[in-house]
Amino acid sequence: MNFQDKLSHSIQKNQSYLCVGLDPDLSRMPQGITPTPVGVREFLFQIVKATTPFAVVYKPNLAFFLAMGLEGLRLLGELVDYCQERHPVILDAKFGDIGNTARKYAEFAFQILKADALTVNPYLGSDSLSPFLEDPKGYTFILGITSNPGAADLQKQILANQKVLFTHVGQLLESKFPSENWGWVAGATQVDEIRALRSVSQNRWLLIPGVGEQKGDLAAALNATRDATGKICGIINVSRSVLYASSGKDFAERAAGVCCQLVEKMRRVEAPDGR
């Protein structure tokens, strides 16, 4: 099964659009977990196990594993396998480099780690994206509009032809890459911009970070992902507010509780008439 099929299967099974981001910070480990790679392994495996009934996809963040050195990369490999027994996995790495280097990043993500999907940065242009999109096994989320204030510095700049840069990028990549194996990353703090990307790409998956600690509006963001038929076609990522829901020994239980509440909200968006 490819990423889209696995994702659709998980969405149907769990009635959810929740992506759990796995950004393990040694300095935030809860009570009973040692701040070491061994402790982080225990922590993340418990989080994944507890959130399996609510999540539809997991998104480990490469930076947090590299910052733990060799043991971190070893753990990342084990974690991808563990998550995949439950749901598909997006490697969040925001790769962006020229062709022969991009090919090596694709090899790392899709062949070494065996992730189902990854994230990339389009700033080097379409030829830097080809090696990812040409891989028939993998799915690629391209940065559309990010959730941080700095999105205004480049992504929201107005071009001489009056287009906003990120919609120019959207139209360009739509015309160059008609294949179905890619979608967009779009920050929940930017609902108008999610709608703009949706009108450029009417049926692609949108990966939406920025709910949670960054305070994006879940309902507005999820509604903005609806495709041409009105179906929700987005996944909402939450990382820190799930992982660090409690600093006590009940961290896994509390993480599941936060996920349960998020999924409840998602179901209300899906059935606004109160079904």
Added chain:
Amino acid sequence: MNFQDKLSHSIQKNQSYLCVGLDPDLSRMPQGITPTPVGVREFLFQIVKATTPFAVVYKPNLAFFLAMGLEGLRLLGELVDYCQERHPVILDAKFGDIGNTARKYAEFAFQILKADALTVNPYLGSDSLSPFLEDPKGYTFILGITSNPGAADLQKQILANQKVLFTHVGQLLESKFPSENWGWVAGATQVDEIRALRSVSQNRWLLIPGVGEQKGDLAAALNATRDATGKICGIINVSRSVLYASSGKDFAERAAGVCCQLVEKMRRVEAPDGR
């Protein structure tokens, strides 16, 4: 010593501006080298040893090490140490993510690997760069204009205010980050654009890839890096044409030969009157 001091020391010692890029591709290992991480280690250590009299900095490319898995990351750590006995090291990774993630990438590069410098992608805006630039120990090369055709897709777009995007980025970052611990990556295939960046940032180091297999003009590129006083303030990266100078057992010797010729060309640029 910080990166700039180490670099200046190497430049003075070797009378060169050569950065040797370390992009080890298992499928291109020469005769006598097994296509395994152990073989790559032997290959790269021989390359570094043979090119020490010509290079002033080494630039390992993260992608090629990650594509070898755990053994690749272990080798990268050993390689950084080995290079640093000779010259400073730039980790080429083109990181770009929001603040708390960027901080982890900085930790990986500067604390785990102990690289002297790294490369970053500015597409997420100034707040995504702060964690790198705030690290007093590290030096950061920000993507200015890249050497590939895709540079036209985003970086060279004309804004409504008539600025080209990459010069807008240049001016923005100059105004936000007055510190001396960062410079630009600018492709050798884009000499006019190197000049444009130089006029925005009159005294910052420019890291110039794209000579070699990408056919950029070494002399034109190096001349375009001259600072306000007329002094060359750039380093020219060459990767594949050094690493794979020969597919025979003489690969290290031939790599040194290619470097020697490149350095000769650089010296002629420095002293055009034939001193």
